[in-house]
Amino acid sequence: MTKPALRDWQSVRDEVRRRIHARQWKPGDLIPNETDLAAEFGCARATVNRALRTLAETGLLDRRRKAGTRVALQPVAKATLDIPVIRHEVEGRGQTYGYQRLARDWAVPPAQVSGSMRTPASRQMLHLCALHLADDLPYAVEQRWINTATVPAAEREPFLQISANEWLLAHAPYTHGDIAFSAAAADEAEAALLSCAVGAALFVVDRLTWDNAASVTKVRLIFPPGHQLRTAL
Amino acid sequence: MTKPALRDWQSVRDEVRRRIHARQWKPGDLIPNETDLAAEFGCARATVNRALRTLAETGLLDRRRKAGTRVALQPVAKATLDIPVIRHEVEGRGQTYGYQRLARDWAVPPAQVSGSMRTPASRQMLHLCALHLADDLPYAVEQRWINTATVPAAEREPFLQISANEWLLAHAPYTHGDIAFSAAAADEAEAALLSCAVGAALFVVDRLTWDNAASVTKVRLIFPPGHQLRTAL
DNA sequence: AAGTGGTCTAGACCACTCA
DNA sequence: GAGTGGTCTAGACCACTTT
Structure with missing residues (x-):
């Protein structure tokens, strides 16, 4: 059984989250680079980038050029507060x-x-x-x-x-x-x-x-x- | 004097913010669509999209398909709290x-x-x-x-x-x-x-x-x- | 020097929503 | 139906950082 391609960045984001949560990728682990993930998921690298960038913004991933993308050791929770009128x-x-x-x-x-x-x-x-x-x-x-x-x-x-x-x-x-x-x-x-x-x-x-x-x-x-x-x- | 092209999404974001702040675009105003802005700024539509999407996430713009992009009437301030260990x-x-x-x-x-x-x-x-x-x-x-x-x-x-x-x-x-x-x-x-x-x-x-x-x-x-x-x- | 993420482009199609 | 933003693609170049 081959996996269906992940067509949009939300699906890629969810799959990455799932793997982290299932401890397939553990805190501190280096995950595959964007090119490899894009090949695996059957989508463009830009789509993977959007997914990983979003996860990094929420603190779940640490990304650095050349050093690659790692699962955050201690995810700093980011809470977004709406301050309305x-x-x-x-x-x-x-x-x-x-x-x-x-x-x-x-x-x-x-x-x-x-x-x-x-x-x-x-x-x-x-x-x-x-x-x-x-x-x-x-x-x-x-x-x-x-x-x-x-x-x-x-x-x-x-x-x-x-x-x-x-x-x-x-x-x-x-x-x-x-x-x-x-x-x-x-x-x-x-x-x-x-x-x-x-x-x-x-x-x-x-x-x-x-x-x-x-x-x-x-x-x-x-x-x-x-x-x-x-x-x- | 012609303006230099805005080459990256941060520049586009800053220019849009500047126009809103200078009241060239006032709260409630409909701003030009992505295609027109891309033409004016001399960049790709995706670049404008990234800039406007970011501003919408911070609450400064309201975007809806077909209805277009408006300057938020009452920008709901979004504060991002980091909750560290x-x-x-x-x-x-x-x-x-x-x-x-x-x-x-x-x-x-x-x-x-x-x-x-x-x-x-x-x-x-x-x-x-x-x-x-x-x-x-x-x-x-x-x-x-x-x-x-x-x-x-x-x-x-x-x-x-x-x-x-x-x-x-x-x-x-x-x-x-x-x-x-x-x-x-x-x-x-x-x-x-x-x-x-x-x-x-x-x-x-x-x-x-x-x-x-x-x-x-x-x-x-x-x-x-x-x-x-x-x-x- | 080399590998990685960051971004831009041009084009395309789609989803939503208004009239 | 038509206009708008939302997204995907394939390719390219660049910036940063580590080796």
Whole structure:
């Protein structure tokens, strides 16, 4: 019995995964090169390349020119997190989204903020505080600093109807950014907004985005106790 | 002045990103099809395809057959998290890694565990508790259930020298899994292990992995106050 | 120096989806 | 039905890295 040819890159990917999982190719093993695999599978080398490249991107394979392709010794799991607009996140759960702007003011930010955003320490920035609701229950508190030197249009936006979360994505594209997840104890203000006890463990997301060398916005999203961020591996 | 041809897919990707960012192509706009872009850039359609496909994977473009390619209205940020072996995570920070096995026993897991792992509710499972250290300070507590029906070799492993975290990756490949991040208040045992106050806000990672339809392991990693999980956007 | 993966090309066919 | 992206092919050249 001869095997049928694997016609598409997904089939090749699945077969390679199967062999690794069946321990036919063990962690650390060198697997055949693209040309040989293409011959075995009866497809073009580009097809094998696409399959192996995809597996390497997920961390299952290590590939190096000349050295060849090896099964990763300790596959670093890569989880892809989708960070949607909060409104979509809530609506995606089948809940009704609500939004309340709590504050919009001009202030000189703490040194930590101006430092990380690389703005002059004494310059005022636009500061926002808002509450996102799901089915009329608090879903997240948003605390945000906006660099109006980078996004001048934000100066004229009241953010009463639309959250900065949503407005910025449509009006201020960014080139790159950082995101950090952590846990923090609720202070009095947060406890009041999120209807929880002072000191309760809150899930916190900090995000800082850049337009090339200019900072766009720094935001902290604070979620009530019990909130989970989930994704597939 | 005519533009030089864009020779590789990275250049095409960068040019498309530049046009979107310069608002030459605005959110919601339909951009030219692959054939036209290939003609304009002086490269093959496959090159344009690779560039646009990559941008679509990061959420910047929406592509649909026949409907064409549009600039995403609200680019869903995709953050790729690397979840390495804890030892590598610690060593990557330039710290010295340490490991202590605290417990290894057989027990009937709580219903929530056997339920999510789809194992018989009354069957005993291998249960582990361990402490990971960085420069002799507590880095994370690991609480783990192992389905020995799926990974029988784990029955003979004491996990004294090597953490289950590391052993399983090398000995029990998984096909898929779920991961969840949250915040939790420290109970007395956790507070003692992590040298923090009872009730302190801890960062928690829950992970459940599968070998096809069979669960492999369910693990909870608990990090001390202040711990951050960071990544680029 | 040589072997491997990385990519580009030109052409082709197909799958999906909109009108 | 027709337009678009998705993919495959066969061949070619190049870049990187190890020997």
